[in-house]
Amino acid sequence: MTSKYTTCIETPGKIKPFYDKYKDIYHCVYQKDIYSDEQWLEIMPKEVTKASAVQKLKQITQSDYVVVFGDGINDLEMFGAADECYAMSNAEPELKAAATKIIESNDNDGVAHWLAENT
Numbered sequence: 429m430t431s432k433y434t435t436c437i438e439t440p441g442k443i444k445p446f447y448d449k450y451k452d453i454y455h456c457v458y459q460k461d462i463y464s465d466e467q468w469l470e471i472m473p474k475e476v477t478k479a480s481a482v483q484k485l486k487q488i489t490q491s492d493y494v495v496v497f498g499d500g501i502n503d504l505e506m507f508g509a510a511d512e513c514y515a516m517s518n519a520e521p522e523l524k525a526a527a528t529k530i531i532e533s534n535d536n537d538g539v540a541h542w543l544a545e546n547t
Contacts, residue, residue, distance in 0.1 A: 433472045435468065479506050496512070498513065
């Protein structure tokens with residue numbers, strides 16, 4: 429099976445109609461980018477999500493435990509599929525609320541620091 433993934437970056441007035449049109453047909457993530465303040469729309473097949481990738485990774489590697497890191501709303505489903513989930517300090521508030529713990533921002537190498545201390 430071939431999966432298609434599309435990212436659109438535009439003003440809300442131009443991009444929101446696409447979200448409204450395709451959100452029930454495809455897996456869509458509509459969010460404001462935390463780094464550029466631009467509006468993003470990600471469109472992909474319904475079965476292709478970061479959460480499904482975590483589940484597939486667990487299956488392929490025969491892992492019982494997965495730790496993930498994120499900063500945007502597009503990471504929210506992935507957080508639900510992981511055993512531990514860490515949000516960057518500059519992450520979206522909704523993602524921080526779902527996190528196991530909040531770590532340093534990407535600008536401060538938060539993931540690298542976590543890995544150095546925990547692996």
